[in-house]
Structure formats: structure tokens, C-alpha cells
Amino acid sequence: MDQTVFAQFIEQLHRYVRDRLIPAEPQVIADDAVPPEIVDEMREMGLFGLTTPEEFGGAGMNIPQYVETIRVLSHAMPAYRSTASINLGMVCSALKNGGTNAQKAEWLPRIATGEIACFGLTEPGSGSDSAAMATTAKADGDGYILTGSKRYITNAPQAKLGLIMARTHAETLPGNGHVSAFLVPMDSPGVSVSKPDRKMGQAGSHIADIYLDEVKLPGAALLGGVEGRGFATAMQSLDNGRLSVAAASCGYARRMLDTALRYATERKAFGEPIAGFQLIQAMLADSEAELYAAECMLKDAAERANQGKAILACASAKLFASEMCGRVADRCVQIHGGAGYLAEYEAERFYRDARVYRIYEGTSQIMQLVIAKQMLRDFAAGAQG
Template identity: 45%
Template sequence: MSETQVSGEDFDFIRRQVRDFVRTKVVPRETEIMRADRIPDDLRTAAADMGLFGYAIPAEWNGLGLDLVQDVELAMELGYTTLSLRSMFGTNNGIAGQVLVGFGTDEQKKQWLARMAAGEVVASFALTEPGAGSNPAGLRTRAVRDGDDWVIDGHKQFITNAPVAGLFVVFARTAEPRPKNPGIAVFLVPAGTPGLTVGPKDAKMGQEGAWTADVTLDGVRVPADALVGGDEAAGYRAAMTSLARGRVHIAALAVGTAQRALDESVAYAATTTQGGTRIGDFQLVQAMLADQQAGVLAGRAMVREAARAYVSGEDRRIAPSAAKLFCTEMAGKVADLAVQVHGGAGYMRDIPVERIYRDVRLLRLYEGTSEIQRLIIGGGLVRQAVAGP
């Protein structure tokens, strides 16, 4: 799957615009978003007008056409504020949109991608089930051929943007798994299709404003042209490719969030006193800031290298998992240190680092848990060694 790159000058303009939007329009309203558990309509409209619903969708479909090297730079800007902002348009650009970009037929792309890029349609990536998450091989949702149609039955959970989705990219088993053929296909199921039901919005630990819900498919009938790529075998490849790309994006998002936690910690340490002494003058506080800074710098460099290797085709498996593993774990440590630097204030609900502490916990779980990343990395290294040069 090749990617074209927006010119450096154009991208610099886009990044500056996004940074200004995040820091001047969204950051001041984080508490409002957290309390209401929703992104205000004016911010959604502004994001759509800026092209954020389609920043990684090719320009031919009215997207901004950013490649992954540019995507991660944007993700680090978006990570600086509540992660629910990015989640609002993340599935369009990420795991759902990239399935269509990389594997959709011309007609499927024509039908959906321009509308997704404009924010008219939100797409949900319906993969996770009670028995299958980080490893799609455990899928139980089934699709059975019935004449010219497919009939889909199954249950999905934790599906991002499901309550507002106009399109569900549904993974289903069409055959029993065999060597080199997991028997998984991908289907495009529009919202409102008879038999498709979205459950109530989930109540989560953090990331208020990012909505997830269960999705039930009970005898959902779709035509043959709903099969992504017109090919059953494309399904598993679509999942693996989209997840690998998404893992680099999530790693970059984690770096942006860690940078915000660090900035909040430094500002607090520089202005707060204890016993008449600025806490930033205490060596143990300085040590915590140093650990935060080292993690952020390492994560940023790692994300940029993983994105470069992905775009060049040099490494689209091990590096994405390594970046996702390191950066999300790092963000958790940086957020924990941020609360520690703030002391009791860091435990208060309206303090940014308290929200960040809860928000980043999910980063180690979705788009492949840290444990799955370790298996991908370790197993991949052994297979490379066995295969030889």
C-alpha cells in the first residue's frame, strides 16, 4: 500500500493550524468536554472544516492525503489535549478508513471515502468481540452466503464511535481457519441496516467524550458488493495492515499526551512552593522531571523512525509494535510521575494531569495490548533469525 506525501510547506501550514486549534480552542474546554462526556458541536464543525476527518485519506477522495510520517507529527499535536478529540475522527483516518483506502474496490471508495473525509459519515471498525480483540483469529461473528447476499450474525464490543457511526467496517468469519487462510472477510454495513443494533454508550474510566458501544448483528443481510475488495481473503490482510499502521499512530498520540503531562509538571514545579521553597528546586522533583523528559524524547524519536520505516516498506510489523509498546508504556509512567509531582492536587478531578492519568491507561489496551505487541516483536525476531538473511 503506497502512500504519497503532501509537500513540506503545505504540511507545515496544516500542522501549525492544528496546533493552534488544539491549544487555543480545545485545551481551554477540556473540563467542559470531560463533564459533558461529549465534544461540543462547534469544535466538531471546526475539525471537519479543517479537514481532520480525512487527513489520512488520499486527496483524490477530498482528504488531506498525509502519509504516516506526517500523520504521526499531527498525532503528537492532537495528543496534547483530551484524547476524545482525536477519537472523534480517528476511525475515519485510521483502522476503518485505511481498510477502504488499501483494500476497497473503486466503487466502495467512491461511495464512502469522500463523505468520510468531509465528516459527513463516521466509520467504525467493528473487529473486537468478547472472545477476540488484539488477535483477530478468535473471531466468532459469522457471515454466510445466501444467494447473492451475505448474512452476518455476531456480537462486537468496545466499538469506537458506534453510537454516531454511519458505516460499520465489520470483520466476520466466512470459513474455518486453515494454514495461511484464517477465513476472515470484511464487510461494509451501513448504519440502519435491519438487524444491526447499537447498544447504550459505554461508561469508561477515562477518555470522556470518546464514545464506544456494543454492536449486535442479528441476521444482517448485505449484498455481495459489501464485501471489501470483492475478495474474502482480503479481510485478514486488511486487519493486519490497518492495525500495524494504527499502532504507529497510537504511539505518536501517546508521545503528545506525555508531552502535555511533562509541560504541566514543569509549570507546576516552577510556580508552586513548599515551605517557602519552589518545589522545582527539590532534587527529587527534578529527577522526576528528568525521567519524564527522557521518555518523551525517546518516544518521539522512536515514533518518527517507525513511521519512516513503515512508509518506505522496510518494516511494517516489528517497528510498529515496538513503538506502540514503548510509547504507550512510557506515557503511563510519565502520567504517573505528573500526578506525583502535583502531589495531592494531582488527584483532583479538574486538574489536567488527573484526566491524563485516566486517559492514557487505555493506550496500552486498544489496537493491540502491550502483551500482544511483545509477542509480535519477539516472535517476529525469532522468525527472521530462522529465515536467515
């Protein structure tokens, strides 16, 4: 997208977040759902197709533009980002990078116009450990039969399309070659979705289990038309997903800090605003410094991802930004004091909402492993060179 056009879009998005999305938050919380009219507005604004190439009806944003959009959108509560982010990051990325021409032509225009998608990797017995994946895809003539289940799948109750990972080989192959990716219409016979799980926070954002009971798919459902590339596709998509979580962490942390700053200037103790107390100032200052660092990391990681060299940067940005967001949330509650523990104030909700960012798209501990392993690979390659 042209940078001038993008700047105009971001200005419009800022207004939409401030004037429409934030005022609607009490309704989202009460209904545990984003109002249908807001979802329709998001479709009309093109928010589901920002990263889809223009030839397929999208805006053709590059990765830095996409990441900045998510950061701005995430100043409002997380449910809005969750509604569109799987389309924008993970599924669109997988189709662009790994889909056949026919798959792109069929699905990219549909997700760009707002057919909600989901991404099925995690299972009851496996998450980051793909060797333990139990969902199978057995060859059946020219197609496949999928059997298994997926857990904690964002947008599963609303999704029209699922990008589902499954074993196409019983044995564990090097490079996770036993895992393939499938484009699964969610209305396919044999696909069912559980009731949404009750969660600690993030009202209006739904996760649920997906059950696959001998789901028959044509061979054209295999992403890219080649077996054994599913895990690599998932990992490439997860880079975008991790940048999205990092951007969400930065956007929401900025909202928290603004709220804490406002409360500190309004709340009085001992005859003066608590913002005048140095220990309150220390919490505000630490939050600003950490948030600034995370925002800088986010921009750099997005630029590196745009150049195709991003595993280390994306994992580092996600790790630091999500942990930072948790610390800012904690300080926001602390600055509110007793009021921070009450549902009447936003600080309590911020604290619950922020916690999952250290788990989404790979826990902080998995990010540490990803970073360390990439460092060791880079060192070994340098030593050999």
C-alpha cells in the first residue's frame, strides 16, 4: 500500500478506535461478543483484507504496515483484533507463501471480504511438540480423510475456513515432514466445534475445540499440493502471528499506561494528586521506558520480517513485548491501589486480558528456546563459514 494512503488509513483507524470501538466495550463485555454491526463495519473498512494482495481484493499491506495497524487497533480491547487477526496474519500468510494458484484464487478473496478463518495446530496432547500430533490425514483415493481434534482455536465458533495441521505420515520425519496443512471448510461433514471455552479475560474473543470425524477432503485441500510442508508453513505463519501478539501487547500497554497516568493525576492522597509521589512516578517511568523499547523492537522486527529474515527478531519482539505488557498491567493495578482490584475500573480487566499474551502463539518459554536455537544455528553457520 502506498505510504500516503496508509497514513490516511491509520488516521481514520485512530478515530474509529477512539470514537467507535472503545465506547462499545461495555456492550462487548456484557454480550461476550463483538456486535455484528461492528464486524460488518470492519468488513466495510477492509480490515479483514489488509494483507491480501490487491489482485485478490485486498489492500496489499506490507508487514510493517500490517503490524502498525494491529498496534493501533489494539488500543481497544483484544476482541476486535482477535476477530480479524487470524485472517490477516496466519491464514493469509500461509496462502500467500504456500498455496497453489487455485487455492489463492478461491480463498484469498473470501477471507479478504471477511469470511472468518481459524488456525488449527494445538491439540489436547500437543502444542509446540509436533511429534506428538495425533490428528491424522490418511490418503483416500485422490483425497484425504482427517480424524482428530484441535484445542484452544481462536475464532473456531465463527470460522468459515480452518487451516488445519495433520499427520500425513505415521512416523516422525526429519524437519517435521510428517505434518501437512489442509484448507478445511468448516461446514464440511464431520467437522464440529465445541461450545466456546470460559476464559480468564478477553471477553468477546472466542476459543473452542474443533473435532474432525473422518472428514473427507479432496486432494486440492492440501495446502500447496505437497505433503510434509505443513509445519514449515505453520512456522512461517507463526512469525506473523507473533508479530501480531507483540503489536497487540504494545497497543494495549499504551492504553493501560494512559489509563494509569490519568488516574494518577486525578486521584488525591494527602491533599495532592498521587502523580506527585515519586514511587508512583517510578512505576510510570519504568512503564514508559519498557513500552518504548518494545515499540522499537516491534518496528525493527517488522522490517526484518518484510525482508524475509525474521525468526530471531519476531520471537524476541514477542517475548519482550508480551512480558512488558504484563508488567505494565501489574503497575496499572498497583497505581490504582484498591480500586485496581475492582471490576468497576478498567485496570482489573486490563490485568486479566494481558495475561494470555505470554501464552498465545508460543509461550515465553518456547520463545526463549526458539531464540536460543536460532542463535546456536547462526553461530554454527558462522563458525563453519
